[in-house]
Amino acid sequence: MILDLERFQRQARPRWRDLESLLAALESRPDRRLNPAEAEQLQELYAQTAADLNRVTHGALAHELRQYLERLVARVYAELYFAPPVRSEIWKPRRWLRIFTAFPETFRRHARYFALAVLVTLLGCAFGGLAVRYDPASVDVLLPADYLRNPGQRVHEEEQGQGRHLDSAQTEAAFSAQLIRHNIQVALLAAALGVTFGIGTALLLFENGVLLGAVAVHYTRQGFGLFMTAWLLPHGVFEIPSILIAGQAGFYLARLLLRRREDRNVRQSMREWLVLVAGLAIMLVWAGLMEAFFSQHHAPVLPYGFKVAVAAAELVLLTIYLLMIGRRETGTGARSTVPPEYR
Amino acid sequence: MTDTQLTRAATAAELTIATPEGVLFRLPLAGPASRLYAMLLDTAIVLGTVNGVGLLVYWTFSKAPGFGFMVITLAEFAIGFAYSALLEGFWNGQTIGKRLFHLRVMDQDGLPLRIEQAWVRNLMRVFDALPFAYLVGGLSVLSSPLMQRFGDRVAGTLVVRQTPLAAPAEEFWMRQKYNSFMDYPAIAMKLRRATTPELATLIQDALRRRNELAAYARREIYRELATYLQSEISPFPDELVERLSDEQYLINAASILFGDQRPSRDQR
Numbered sequence: 129m130i131l132d133l134e135r136f137q138r139q140a141r142p143r144w145r146d147l148e149s150l151l152a153a154l155e156s157r158p159d160r161r162l163n164p165a166e167a168e169q170l171q172e173l174y175a176q177t178a179a180d181l182n183r184v185t186h187g188a189l190a191h192e193l194r195q196y197l198e199r200l201v202a203r204v205y206a207e208l209y210f211a212p213p214v215r216s217e218i219w220k221p222r223r224w225l226r227i228f229t230a231f232p233e234t235f236r237r238h239a240r241y242f243a244l245a246v247l248v249t250l251l252g253c254a255f256g257g258l259a260v261r262y263d264p265a266s267v268d269v270l271l272p273a274d275y276l277r278n279p280g281q282r283v284h285e286e287e288q289g290q291g292r293h294l295d296s297a298q299t300e301a302a303f304s305a306q307l308i309r310h311n312i313q314v315a316l317l318a319a320a321l322g323v324t325f326g327i328g329t330a331l332l333l334f335e336n337g338v339l340l341g342a343v344a345v346h347y348t349r350q351g352f353g354l355f356m357t358a359w360l361l362p363h364g365v366f367e368i369p370s371i372l373i374a375g376q377a378g379f380y381l382a383r384l385l386l387r388r389r390e391d392r393n394v395r396q397s398m399r400e401w402l403v404l405v406a407g408l409a410i411m412l413v414w415a416g417l418m419e420a421f422f423s424q425h426h427a428p429v430l431p432y433g434f435k436v437a438v439a440a441a442e443l444v445l446l447t448i449y450l451l452m453i454g455r456r457e458t459g460t461g462a463r464s465t466v467p468p469e470y471r
Numbered sequence: 472m473t474d475t476q477l478t479r480a481a482t483a484a485e486l487t488i489a490t491p492e493g494v495l496f497r498l499p500l501a502g503p504a505s506r507l508y509a510m511l512l513d514t515a516i517v518l519g520t521v522n523g524v525g526l527l528v529y530w531t532f533s534k535a536p537g538f539g540f541m542v543i544t545l546a547e548f549a550i551g552f553a554y555s556a557l558l559e560g561f562w563n564g565q566t567i568g569k570r571l572f573h574l575r576v577m578d579q580d581g582l583p584l585r586i587e588q589a590w591v592r593n594l595m596r597v598f599d600a601l602p603f604a605y606l607v608g609g610l611s612v613l614s615s616p617l618m619q620r621f622g623d624r625v626a627g628t629l630v631v632r633q634t635p636l637a638a639p640a641e642e643f644w645m646r647q648k649y650n651s652f653m654d655y656p657a658i659a660m661k662l663r664r665a666t667t668p669e670l671a672t673l674i675q676d677a678l679r680r681r682n683e684l685a686a687y688a689r690r691e692i693y694r695e696l697a698t699y700l701q702s703e704i705s706p707f708p709d710e711l712v713e714r715l716s717d718e719q720y721l722i723n724a725a726s727i728l729f730g731d732q733r734p735s736r737d738q739r
Binding site: 133134141144178181182185196200205299300301304309316319381401402 | 488490493494495497498535536537538540541542543544545548563581582585587588594595597621625626627633634636675729
């Protein structure tokens with residue numbers, strides 16, 4: 129019980145003020161480090177102020193004073209119990225370049241979610257493909273855009289170069305930016321939809337699969353199989369896997385949320401999710417560039433065989449990258465107990 | 472201060488944190504409205520920046536508008552996500568909008584948020600912004616006890632109100648210069664000795680809430696308290712008490728109980 133609230137405040141006010149100014153210094157420069165004397169002072173002032181708060185909470189009906197002390201203690205607590213990354217650590221290029229090895233490592237560690245994404249997409253492909261195969265009229269429902277429905281006309285236009293109004297690197301650059309942006313948005317949505325316990329992710333992947341299957345069967349049946357392969361694969365070999373990886377990230381997130389709260393290693397999991405998203409974003413940049421600058425050139429300019437060969441080479445390189453680069457996991461288990469080696 | 476303000480303060484969502492030292496403190500959580508305002512402001516800032524950058528780029532690439540467009544599109548996209556993530560990650564969980572509206576993003580445990588949390592909660596915006604105008608995120612905030620949108624739930628973060636620190640002002644009854652009760656040090660001493668802590672708190676609280684009480688209630692409460700003190704604890708002479716209002720009686724009593732003016736000092 130504090131009977132003499134005024135004397136209490138008079139005595140304690142200087143240390144609250146000291147603590148406030150120390151706090152202000154810390155908060156204004158998040159990368160600031162304390163020297164040992166300051167750290168000791170901070171700890172001591174914090175302990176005293178926390179004790180003051182306890183006395184006020186239990187011993188006096190001083191509402192504003194309590195609120196003030198609570199806020200002060202809360203903010204010092206946040207500074208005291210948190211070690212922000214050091215600035216030099218953040219700006220080390222090597223740390224950032226690690227994404228290129230961390231991405232395949234993370235991909236392999238959670239390969240089973242990737243398998244699930246592939247499965248869902250294949251189901252969609254089968255559905256779309258079979259529907260078009262046995263009920264050609266369903267094309268009108270399954271393929272949204274007009275241009276996908278008339279392969280003959282489209283191929284003719286493409287080969288004549290009529291599809292593009294401005295045949296220049298300028299248009300292609302602008303086109304690539306839109307593609308990159310759109311694809312990353314869709315992929316990010318697939319990864320974020322994991323929050324719907326994976327249902328949204330699955331629906332998105334399935335729909336994507338239906339579209340793929342329908343287009344493939346539709347074009348092949350009309351005899352444009354080679355054109356389509358050469359048209360879609362040079363960027364598709366990056367675009368499709370990256371959407372699948374987005375699905376992997378989504379399912380991974382869903383699995384995390386389905387775990388009991390105590391069993392989650394949230395910090396590590398968030399990092400893995402981010403690594404997957406960052407990796408697929410980089411893949412999509414490449415896919416966007418390929419789609420705009422390479423895929424849109426057709427037979428007279430670029431022979432289809434060459435385009436398919438390029439696509440095959442890309443696929444091989446991507447596979448090698450995803451499967452071989454980075455640290456090998458010990459054993460074949462998909463699950464890793466290896467602690468994060470940075471931080 | 473009115474009654475409605477009090478009720479709102481009492482029902483506002485809070486997060487209670489227990490520290491290892493056994494200290495309990497509460498963090499006031501931010502509601503959807505202030506967060507929306509902060510977000511609108513941030514959006515305006517981002518759009519302004521992007522357009523500024525866009526003009527510059529357009530001018531630089533005036534010979535190659537296609538590449539200019541490419542740079543602008545990608546920069547706009549990247550800035551849109553990176554603005555919030557980087558500012559929150561490196562600037563105490565605050566964007567410019569959040570700082571102006573006294574908001575701060577924190578970890579669920581009352582600690583500053585880490586950079587990966589900032590990225591996750593901001594990348595999740597693609598979901599929270601669905602289907603339009605942050606409907607999903609808004610519903611999530613309203614249905615969550617910690618007022619978290621989905622991005623916050625995944626990243627384990629929450630948005631708190633962080634108003635500037637202001638130590639409370641001194642109690643008004645301590646400012647009075649002359650206390651007529653001091654003329655009777657013996658009775659004042661008795662008042663100080665015989666008052667229980669509960670009674671002292673009651674008097675203090677009644678005075679402190681002076682402006683929150685309805686006039687009628689205040690009169691009644693002050694009268695009861697003053698009558699009780701006068702009859703049971705410290706019978707000051709009638710000729711003094713008759714000249715004092717009940718409120719002044721309590722103020723005098725409070726400054727003897729809590730304040731600087733103690734009977735013992737005057738007895739030197």
